[in-house]
Amino acid sequence: MASIVTFQAVGRDYGTKRAVDDLNLDLQTGELFALLGHNGAGKTTTIKMLVGLLRPQTGTVTVGGYDLVKDTRDAVSLLGYVPDQPYLYDKLSGREFLDFIAGMYGYDAKQSRTLIEREIERFGLASFVDDLCESYSHGMKQRTVFAAAMLHNPSVLVIDEPLVGLDPQSIRLVKDLLRTEVSQGLCVFMSTHTLAAAEEIADRIGVMRQSKLLFTGTVDELRDQVPSEQKSLESLYLHLMNSTDDQPFGKSTDAAAEPGENI
Numbered sequence: 397m398a399s400i401v402t403f404q405a406v407g408r409d410y411g412t413k414r415a416v417d418d419l420n421l422d423l424q425t426g427e428l429f430a431l432l433g434h435n436g437a438g439k440t441t442t443i444k445m446l447v448g449l450l451r452p453q454t455g456t457v458t459v460g461g462y463d464l465v466k467d468t469r470d471a472v473s474l475l476g477y478v479p480d481q482p483y484l485y486d487k488l489s490g491r492e493f494l495d496f497i498a499g500m501y502g503y504d505a506k507q508s509r510t511l512i513e514r515e516i517e518r519f520g521l522a523s524f525v526d527d528l529c530e531s532y533s534h535g536m537k538q539r540t541v542f543a544a545a546m547l548h549n550p551s552v553l554v555i556d557e558p559l560v561g562l563d564p565q566s567i568r569l570v571k572d573l574l575r576t577e578v579s580q581g582l583c584v585f586m587s588t589h590t591l592a593a594a595e596e597i598a599d600r601i602g603v604m605r606q607s608k609l610l611f612t613g614t615v616d617e618l619r620d621q622v623p624s625e626q627k628s629l630e631s632l633y634l635h636l637m638n639s640t641d642d643q644p645f646g647k648s649t650d651a652a653a654e655p656g657e658n659i
C-alpha cells in the first residue's frame with residue numbers, strides 16, 4: 397500500500413542550529429502516529445514542514461504523492477492542521493469563522509451550511525458557536541479549530557499538542573473522534589507530551605531527541621527493545637531519552653521496518 401505521507405532524508409536548520417536531521421518516515425492511511433520528544437527535540441519544525449509552513453533544506457516531504465514544495469496546493473488540499481496555539485478571529489463568531497474557512501475551500505453557501513452543521517454536531521459547538529470567538533475558553537477555541545481543520549474532509553490531520561488545555565470531557569471527545577476517523581481511513585500525525593494519551597490512542601509512536609528520530613514502532617515493540625525494568629511508556633520514553641547513544645538500537649530508524657524488527 398502506498399504511503400499517504402513520506403519524509404525522505406529531511407533536514408532543517410535555524411542558522412547553525414540543526415532542528416531536524418535526516419528524518420525518514422512513512423505514514424499510512426488509517427493510522428494514528430504520535431511523535432514524542434522533549435522540548436526543542438524538533439517536533440514542531442517537523443510539523444511545520446509537513447503542513448508547508450517551512451521548507452526542508454534537504455530531502456522531500458510528500459502528501460498523497462504530492463511534494464510539499466513543488467506541488468504545495470495539491471498537497472495542502474489533502475491536509476488539515478491544528479496548531480498548538482489555536483488562532484481564531486476575535487470579532488467573528490465560530491460559525492462565521494467556519495463559514496470563512498468553507499469559502500476558502502470554494503464551497504458554495506449550501507454546501508458550507510451542511511458541512512458547518514456536521515462539524516458543530518461532531519465537536520459539540522452548538523452552545524457557543526454563535527458567540528464571538530473572543531469570549532471562548534482555550535478548549536472552545538481548540539474545538540473550533542479542530543472543526544475548521546476537518547471541514548474539507550482531509551486525508552491527513554496534523555495536530556500539534558492536541559490535548560493541552562482541554563477539560564476531561566473535551567479530551568475524551570477528541571480521543572474518541574480521532575479513533576473513529578482513523579478507523580474510517582484518516583491518517584493522523586500528532587505531536588504530544590501526553591504519554592498516556594499516546595499509549596491509549598496511537599497505532600505507532602515516534603521518539604525524537606535533539607533533531608533525530610530515535611525510534612518508530614508500536615509501544616509493544618518499544619517494550620521488546622528497551623532493556624527497562626519498568627514497562628510503562630513513560631519509563632520506556634525516559635530510558636530512551638537518557639540513553640547516550642544517538643541510535644540506541646544500533647540501526648537507523650525507518651517507519652517501514654517490520655514489526656518486531658530492530659530499528
Ligand SMILES: Nc1ncnc2c1ncn2[C@@H]1O[C@H](COP(=O)(O)OP(=O)(O)OP(=O)(O)O)[C@@H](O)[C@H]1O
Pocket residue numbers: 410413414415433434435436437438439440441442
Ligand atoms: N524560529 C526559530 N529560530 C531559531 N531556532 C528555532 C526556531 N524554532 C525552533 N528553533 C530551535 O529548533 C529546535 C527544535 O525546535 P522545535 O520547536 O521544533 O522543537 P519541539 O520538539 O517542537 O519543542 P516543544 O516541545 O518545546 O514545542 C530547538 O532547539 C529550538 O530552539
